[in-house]
Amino acid sequence: MKTFRSAFYVLALLCLGSSVRAESVWLTDLAKAQAEAKASHKLLLLDFTGSDWCIWCKKLDAEVFTQPEFQSYAKDHFVLVTVDFPRRSPLPPDVQKQNEKLAEKYNIEGFPTIVVLNDAGKKVGELGYQPGGASAFVEELKKLPKS
Numbered sequence: 544m545k546t547f548r549s550a551f552y553v554l555a556l557l558c559l560g561s562s563v564r565a566e567s568v569w570l571t572d573l574a575k576a577q578a579e580a581k582a583s584h585k586l587l588l589l590d591f592t593g594s595d596w597c598i599w600c601k602k603l604d605a606e607v608f609t610q611p612e613f614q615s616y617a618k619d620h621f622v623l624v625t626v627d628f629p630r631r632s633p634l635p636p637d638v639q640k641q642n643e644k645l646a647e648k649y650n651i652e653g654f655p656t657i658v659v660l661n662d663a664g665k666k667v668g669e670l671g672y673q674p675g676g677a678s679a680f681v682e683e684l685k686k687l688p689k690s
Contacts, residue, residue: 580622580662587660588621595629600655610677
C-alpha cells in the first residue's frame with residue numbers, strides 16, 4: 544500500500560509540473576508563433592529541447608520555465624515556442640520536419656539551447672542552461688536587443 548501511495552504522489556507531482564508549464568502557452572508551430580509575435584510586438588523565444596531525455600533541459604524547465612517570475616516576464620515580452628527532439632514520444636511528421644529545419648538553420652549543437660528572434664525572424668540572442676534560476680535567466684533575457 545505504501546508503494547502504491549508513493550507512486551501516486553510521484554505521478555501527481557509529475558502531472559502538476561506539466562500543468563505549471565502549461566500556464567505559459569508554448570506553441571509548436573513557428574508560423575503561428577511569428578504571426579502572434581508580429582501582432583503583439585513581442586520577441587520569439589525558441590526552446591530547443593530534448594524534453595523526455597535531456598537532463599539539463601529538464602532542469603531548465605523546472606528551475607526557470609515553470610517559475611512565476613519567468614512566466615510573468617515572458618507573458619509580456621515573448622511568444623514561446625518549443626522545438627522538441629524527444630526520443631520516447633514521436634512528434635507529428637510536420638512538426639518533426641519543422642524542428643529539424645530550425646535546428647539546422649540556427650546551428651543547434653546541443654540541448655537546451657534558447658534562441659531569441661525578433662518578429663521578422665532575425666536572431667537577436669542565444670542562451671543555454673545557467674545556474675541561478677528564473678531571476679538570473681530573466682536578467683539575461685532583459686539584456687537582449689528588443690528588435
